[in-house]
Structures are given as structure tokens and as C-alpha cells.
Amino acid sequence: MRLPQGFRTAAGTAGLKVSGKPDCALIVADAPLRWALAATTNTLEAACVTRNRGRLKSEGPVRAVVINSGNANCATGARGVRDNDLFATTAAAALGVPSDDVLTASTGIIGEPLPVEKLERVLPIVAAHLSDDAATLARAILTTDLVEKTAEVTLESGARIVGVAKGSGMIHPNMATMFGFVLTNADLPQGALRALWGDVVSKSFNQVTVDGDTSPNDMAFLLANPQVAVDEGEFAWGLTQVAQDLAKKIARDGEGATKLLDVQVTGAETDAEARRAARAVVLSPLVKSAAHGNDPNWGRILSSVGASRVALSLDAVSIRVQGVEVYRGAPGRFSAAEVSAKMVAETLEVRVDLAVGTGSGRAWGCDLSAEYVRINADYHT
Amino acid sequence: MRLPQGFRTAAGTAGLKVSGKPDCALIVADAPLRWALAATTNTLEAACVTRNRGRLKSEGPVRAVVINSGNANCATGARGVRDNDLFATTAAAALGVPSDDVLTASTGIIGEPLPVEKLERVLPIVAAHLSDDAATLARAILTTDLVEKTAEVTLESGARIVGVAKGSGMIHPNMATMFGFVLTNADLPQGALRALWGDVVSKSFNQVTVDGDTSPNDMAFLLANPQVAVDEGEFAWGLTQVAQDLAKKIARDGEGATKLLDVQVTGAETDAEARRAARAVVLSPLVKSAAHGNDPNWGRILSSVGASRVALSLDAVSIRVQGVEVYRGAPGRFSAAEVSAKMVAETLEVRVDLAVGTGSGRAWGCDLSAEYVRINADYHT
Known part of the structure; x- marks a missing residue:
């Protein structure tokens, strides 16, 4: 270049x-x-x-x-x-x-x-x-x-x-x-x-x-x-x-990372709230661990969004993982095994719609692997 | 009881x-x-x-x-x-x-x-x-x-x-x-x-x-x-x-934890700032990984305090790990091997003095182990 x-x-x-x-x-x-x-x-x-x-x-x-x-x-x-x-x-x-x-x-x-x-x-x-x-x-x-x-x-x-x-x-x-x-x-x-x-x-x-x-x-x-x-x-x-x-390239190259976490939040009250919620998802060690294990764990995604204290409609909030709706006001009817198979990929796409406004935002992170701990704990040993 | x-x-x-x-x-x-x-x-x-x-x-x-x-x-x-x-x-x-x-x-x-x-x-x-x-x-x-x-x-x-x-x-x-x-x-x-x-x-x-x-x-x-x-x-x-x-008992029983992280911050402008700084230290995956590896890494502690955006005096801030001063406005003269040996313990005590006021606060967490990732990633596999 x-x-x-x-x-x-x-x-x-x-x-x-x-x-x-x-x-x-x-x-x-x-x-x-x-x-x-x-x-x-x-x-x-x-x-x-x-x-x-x-x-x-x-x-x-x-x-x-x-x-x-x-x-x-x-x-x-x-x-x-x-x-x-x-x-x-x-x-x-x-x-x-x-x-x-x-x-x-x-x-x-x-x-x-x-x-x-x-x-x-x-x-x-x-x-x-x-x-x-x-x-x-x-x-x-x-x-x-x-x-x-x-x-x-x-x-x-x-x-x-x-x-x-x-x-x-x-x-x-x-x-x-x-x-x-x-x-x-x-x-x-x-x-x-x-x-x-x-x-x-x-x-x-x-x-x-x-x-x-x-x-x-x-x-x-x-x-x-x-x-x-x-x-x-x-x-x-x-x-x-x-x-x-x-x-994205920085996130994908995260220490110990095996995949890119690409989170998009829509339907927020403001763009800033959407970005905050998206950051909360990519930051959550539980979401990151689930991503590593190819676990379509909507509960952790929803909870990390909630922990960011953004406005959301609990009855209408929806979550998609690799294009599959895993939650819409209630757990979706999906095959965990099939979604898990789709999660074995270079990029894991998570889409959250908060269903209260028109704000949107994205954030990028990576999965959390045992390798991250090894890199950061064992330097001296 | x-x-x-x-x-x-x-x-x-x-x-x-x-x-x-x-x-x-x-x-x-x-x-x-x-x-x-x-x-x-x-x-x-x-x-x-x-x-x-x-x-x-x-x-x-x-x-x-x-x-x-x-x-x-x-x-x-x-x-x-x-x-x-x-x-x-x-x-x-x-x-x-x-x-x-x-x-x-x-x-x-x-x-x-x-x-x-x-x-x-x-x-x-x-x-x-x-x-x-x-x-x-x-x-x-x-x-x-x-x-x-x-x-x-x-x-x-x-x-x-x-x-x-x-x-x-x-x-x-x-x-x-x-x-x-x-x-x-x-x-x-x-x-x-x-x-x-x-x-x-x-x-x-x-x-x-x-x-x-x-x-x-x-x-x-x-x-x-x-x-x-x-x-x-x-x-x-x-x-x-x-x-x-x-x-403390909740922190010590953290998933995959092998030790309690006990962080006390003094010399802050307010008690609330001291508590915020202490929380930032126990939350940092880098500090938690270093704790797991018995690495007296003052750089990570100082940086996580800085990331919490509390007021501090860079020339006078001090950090003690297991009682040993590892930083005071500049890296301390200490034996990393000796401090590391002291870190092999049930409780890891970190003391940070921000040197700008009289506020104090404590926070508790645990180390980050590969076991945490295993517990949280491998549930489905």
C-alpha cells in the first residue's frame, strides 16, 4: 500500500x-x-x-x-x-x-x-x-x-x-x-x-x-x-x-483472540446510548468467554446490555447471533447446536435492537481465551 | 452460626x-x-x-x-x-x-x-x-x-x-x-x-x-x-x-479464582474517587492476570488507576504490593522475585496512595485464571 x-x-x-x-x-x-x-x-x-x-x-x-x-x-x-x-x-x-x-x-x-x-x-x-x-x-x-x-x-x-x-x-x-x-x-x-x-x-x-x-x-x-x-x-x-x-483489525488481533466480535446495536434512544451498549457487550468477560466456546448465550448479551443502563423495551428487545434471532421479548425458538455451528467463524456478528428509538452504534472486540490469561499471567514464570 | x-x-x-x-x-x-x-x-x-x-x-x-x-x-x-x-x-x-x-x-x-x-x-x-x-x-x-x-x-x-x-x-x-x-x-x-x-x-x-x-x-x-x-x-x-x-468471601469464591485481591486506595480527593480507583484495579483483566501469575506489575496497577480518571499526583503516587513499595513517583528498588514469592498467598494486598487528598476506599476481587475461561466458555462443549 x-x-x-x-x-x-x-x-x-x-x-x-x-x-x-x-x-x-x-x-x-x-x-x-x-x-x-x-x-x-x-x-x-x-x-x-x-x-x-x-x-x-x-x-x-x-x-x-x-x-x-x-x-x-x-x-x-x-x-x-x-x-x-x-x-x-x-x-x-x-x-x-x-x-x-x-x-x-x-x-x-x-x-x-x-x-x-x-x-x-x-x-x-x-x-x-x-x-x-x-x-x-x-x-x-x-x-x-x-x-x-x-x-x-x-x-x-x-x-x-x-x-x-x-x-x-x-x-x-x-x-x-x-x-x-x-x-x-x-x-x-x-x-x-x-x-x-x-x-x-x-x-x-x-x-x-x-x-x-x-x-x-x-x-x-x-x-x-x-x-x-x-x-x-x-x-x-x-x-x-x-x-x-x-x-476491527485491532480487535481481531487482540491477545489470545481466535475471532472478531462485531456488535451492532440499533433502536436506542441515541447513538451514544447504542455505542455504550455495544461496548458493554464486547467488554463482558462472560460474553467473550461464550464467544470463545461458540455458545449462543443470549442471557449474557441481554444482561450486559442491561448493565450499561441504556433505555430498552424488555417486551420488544431482540438479539440476533450470526443472523439467527435468539431472543425477541422472550427466548427465540432456535437450535442452539445450529447457531453454535455458525459461531465457528472468523467473525461473530451480534445484533441487538433495543426497540425504543432510532439510535445506532457498533463496537468490536474479541473472544476471551485461556491463551489471554497465559500471555498475561505467565510472563514472569 | x-x-x-x-x-x-x-x-x-x-x-x-x-x-x-x-x-x-x-x-x-x-x-x-x-x-x-x-x-x-x-x-x-x-x-x-x-x-x-x-x-x-x-x-x-x-x-x-x-x-x-x-x-x-x-x-x-x-x-x-x-x-x-x-x-x-x-x-x-x-x-x-x-x-x-x-x-x-x-x-x-x-x-x-x-x-x-x-x-x-x-x-x-x-x-x-x-x-x-x-x-x-x-x-x-x-x-x-x-x-x-x-x-x-x-x-x-x-x-x-x-x-x-x-x-x-x-x-x-x-x-x-x-x-x-x-x-x-x-x-x-x-x-x-x-x-x-x-x-x-x-x-x-x-x-x-x-x-x-x-x-x-x-x-x-x-x-x-x-x-x-x-x-x-x-x-x-x-x-x-x-x-x-x-x-471478601464473595470475591474469594469467584469463578476459577485462586486468591483474593484486596485493594485499598488512600490519598484520593474523595472517598468516592478512592472507591472508583480501587474498583478499576480489581476489575482490570491485566491486573487480575498478573495476580494469577504472581507478577508484581506496578505498571498495570498504575495504568488501571489512571484509566479510572481519578485525580492523582504523578510525582508522589505510591503503590505497595504485599507490603513492599514497588512504586513512588518512579519505579521502586525492589526484588521482583521476592515480591513474587510473597504473592503466592491466599490474599493479595495492593495499596495505592494517590497523594492528593484524604479520601480512601477499598475493593475486592480475584485473580483471572484459565479456569475462569474454561468454566464460562466450555459449558456447551
Whole structure:
């Protein structure tokens, strides 16, 4: 996959990972970028998140993002702030742009100082190998992820939207932070991009849950090199597609996951209530365990919806699993064995209609396997 | 353990469980009781919860509670409401008290009609075998619980507080609802009891989490036969002890659990924030997995606290695991192997000081084992 017009990327190995895999990357644009950012609500905010938030407030353009994996530079105090600034300055010098024009993104182990001297050595070399190959970026930002995650849409006008993401849960002592980078050459005002990004993130990255833990480093970037005029409605559609595609890939790559859980809630009083109910379903360890065991357990689905405290009509609420109605105001007449056989699939579709309004929303997660426990419990043993 | 003066109980087998174990019970008092109730926030509220809430509003006294396990009579529509009324009427007739004076509590499978005719046959026999043996009650209300849960405190004045509880997670297609029954012969006004009960429940039953799923049938009852004058402050202390003791026993008996997770948060801006942070820690699958693997992973603890969005001082926040300081504004100097060895215990104590105020709170949970997944995924296979 190629990056949109005007964007280039490169990756390198500074030595932050025991595995020796790529651990740093650059995204750089030929011209000043319009941009938007959605970041973690975790109060244990990493230095890169704080700095980017400050840059966001200034409303000014940016030119590049420098990323590392293997060290989150989080819970590292005043030293972490200085190291993060140095990380940005080093990348800016290598690229020949002002350091204020460079955003930063770190993911990996927390509480350990960022070995910024290692990054200083490698970034000039990385900056000399820029190309438009999205896979290079996708590979370099992985931590515990098993697969690279990219997505793209081309609009009628020829404008492109290309997304790259990482994230698969959290693993000791790292936090497998979720990053999303969506790059486009669509020409829209920055205000429109920012409003749209908040809306799209609330329907995509914020609707993914692997284990309910929010990392202090989560960030989703929208970077626009304004070259091609677009219809705003079509762009919104394309951006949502790319972000939701990445969200699904993150959920499917959840630690220990064997299948994607795709939950759609309709008939809610508001879209926000629908999204909350959908999140509650994909978050429930009981639903996740049932999904793993191919058990069409409507009771757990209904109860997790109820626990999210959304308005619903108990007499009319309906639940479909793999297209089969298993509940409508009362348990449906269905063959558990047949539905269970349909649940042996890459994607498990759950549809819930709350029967009180027109709000709708989706969320994505994964099943809960004994492998998840093994990954997260046995690190030290 | 004997019930407090003026209370009697009995249990029987109506045949609601495949196992043939006791599945119904009565709690009855010689005289009108003052009482308080805390019930589920799940919008999928069971018929018994709705009826008890109605009785609570009337402010009148009650004389008895009739309980069944094996069927939750939840998501059963209008028929469920009628069956629940019949359940109360049948118990009232067997005890010779008005049916309005009888509260109901059902736990077990949801979405299936309550086989009330089976209960009608056995309740008169149960009512003829009343005694003051708390264990009879504790045994009859179990579903997937492994052990009976009782607790007691005797006050200076001789007044007694005796608690009986059940709950251990949720298992298909049942919901292993949490019930708490706390009985006392202390003489306090009903208004004082109700205010106190809300406060005590918020510090005990509401701070237990096994898997984050709230059952539609959860209820905690306080029943007082006003015989012995007490000091209200001492009573509040005793009531808290009994409720927290039951809460801990529920957490320890969590499905697949091998140890109790006891989390105390201090230094919060408010008690409510401290309780929220403590709940976030015991709910985190990453913390629970680390607990299972005896991994003193302060990063996961700190991140789950951060995800709860409570105020904290990043420079001063401290974390202790089994008494050892593993973090204070920065990772502590400790031997991971030594702390890990201390974590091989029945109870894992985590202490977090947020260093911004004087609020404190506790929560209890359990570790996450592969056995939890096996119990909840493999029911059908």
C-alpha cells in the first residue's frame, strides 16, 4: 500500500526491543499539514500525549510525526518530558524542519527512561531512506501485535485516505497502546477535519476493546496534505470506513483472540446510548468467554446490555447471533447446536435492537481465551 | 452460626436444580421488621427486584423473605410478574402473614418461567421446619458458589449482626447473582437503617467484582428486629465489618479464582474517587492476570488507576504490593522475585496512595485464571 501523495515514511532499528525488530519510524510531508488528534483519557498521560495536546491547541500546521515502539516514556517524570522534547528535536533536525512541526508517539514499556541517545544515532539514517511504502510504517510500530494493520479508501475525486494502526491488548510490563495514523491528500479546512475526526474516532477506535484497559499513550492522528478537493460527505464516509477497518483489525488481533466480535446495536434512544451498549457487550468477560466456546448465550448479551443502563423495551428487545434471532421479548425458538455451528467463524456478528428509538452504534472486540490469561499471567514464570 | 434473636430460617428442595440440592429458603421474624434494600442498577430488572422496590417505597414493615435459587425469573415478562406474586403469596400463606409482608429473591437461569407449582408444593413443608441455623440458609441460596458465606459481629450491648451471602460470578445460562442478607436485633429507626445501609453497601457489596458483569437480580437486604438498644456509631462499624466480610468471601469464591485481591486506595480527593480507583484495579483483566501469575506489575496497577480518571499526583503516587513499595513517583528498588514469592498467598494486598487528598476506599476481587475461561466458555462443549 502506498501512502497518499506528498507523504513519505521510513523505519529503523534503534535497539529498544529485545527482539531487534524495527522500533522507530517517521511520517513526513512535503508541505505543512492540517491535522487532528484524539488522545487517551487515562490520567497517567505520557509525555508525548501532553506535548501533542499542546501543539493541537496552537492550531498551527505540522510536518512530521516521529514514532518509537518498545518504550512508552510514560511515568518517567520530568526526565521523560525532556527526553520527549529531545526525541522531537532530533527528528526535526534529521528532517530539516522546525521541532514544533514534529509530533511524537511512543509505545512500549512504561516507567523506564527513553533511551533517547539510541534514537539520536538512528534517526538521521532513517530520515535518509524515506519512501511511500505504508507497510514499512505498519511494521515498525508493532509491539505485541501479530499482524500489520492498514486500510485505504480512494474517493471519486481521486483523493486517498490511508490508515495504519497498531494495538492488541497490553502485555507486561508494556502497554500495547493503540495508535492510529490516518493520512489523506484531501483538501478540507482544519476546523472541519477536527470536528469530523472526533466523530469518526467515537465510532471506530473508541469502540474497540480487547480487555477494557485504556493505555496512557493511546492516540489517533488525522494528517491531511491538502491537494485534492473532495465532497465533505463522501470524505466523512471514507474516513469512517478506514478508521472502522483499522478498529476491527485491532480487535481481531487482540491477545489470545481466535475471532472478531462485531456488535451492532440499533433502536436506542441515541447513538451514544447504542455505542455504550455495544461496548458493554464486547467488554463482558462472560460474553467473550461464550464467544470463545461458540455458545449462543443470549442471557449474557441481554444482561450486559442491561448493565450499561441504556433505555430498552424488555417486551420488544431482540438479539440476533450470526443472523439467527435468539431472543425477541422472550427466548427465540432456535437450535442452539445450529447457531453454535455458525459461531465457528472468523467473525461473530451480534445484533441487538433495543426497540425504543432510532439510535445506532457498533463496537468490536474479541473472544476471551485461556491463551489471554497465559500471555498475561505467565510472563514472569 | 445462630441467627439473631427473633429470626428463624428453613430451606427445602423444590426441584429447580438438576443437582437436586436445596433451592428454596425462608427467613421469617417473630415481629414486624424494619428494613433496607440495595438492588441492582441493571435495567433488565427481575420481577422480584421490581416488587421489593415497590414495597420499599411504602415504608411499611416486613415479616419474611422467600428465596429460591436455580431460576432467576428474569426476562420472563408479565408471566414472571404474576409468578413472583404467587411465590410471595404462597410463602405468606405457609407462614400465616400478609403477602405484602413477604419480600422475594430469585437467582438462577434467566428467561425461563419460574416453576412456581414446585415451590407451592414444598413451601408449606419448609415453613414447618424453622430454626435459627444460619448455615441452612447459606447452603440453600448457593448456585455456582463453592463455599457458604456467613459473617457475624456482636456489639457491646449484646445486639448481634449476622450476614449470609451468595455470589461467585455468572455462569451460563444462569446469572450467579449476588445476594446479601444481613439480620440484626439492634433497635434503630428505619430511616437511620436505610441511610446507613446505602453507605455500607457502597463500601462493601458494591466494591466486589468478579468479572464486571452486574446481574439483573442483585440485592442486599438489611432486616432489623428492634430488640436491643445500640450505639449507632458502633452499629455502623459492626454492620460494615459484616458486609465487608461477606464481600471478601464473595470475591474469594469467584469463578476459577485462586486468591483474593484486596485493594485499598488512600490519598484520593474523595472517598468516592478512592472507591472508583480501587474498583478499576480489581476489575482490570491485566491486573487480575498478573495476580494469577504472581507478577508484581506496578505498571498495570498504575495504568488501571489512571484509566479510572481519578485525580492523582504523578510525582508522589505510591503503590505497595504485599507490603513492599514497588512504586513512588518512579519505579521502586525492589526484588521482583521476592515480591513474587510473597504473592503466592491466599490474599493479595495492593495499596495505592494517590497523594492528593484524604479520601480512601477499598475493593475486592480475584485473580483471572484459565479456569475462569474454561468454566464460562466450555459449558456447551
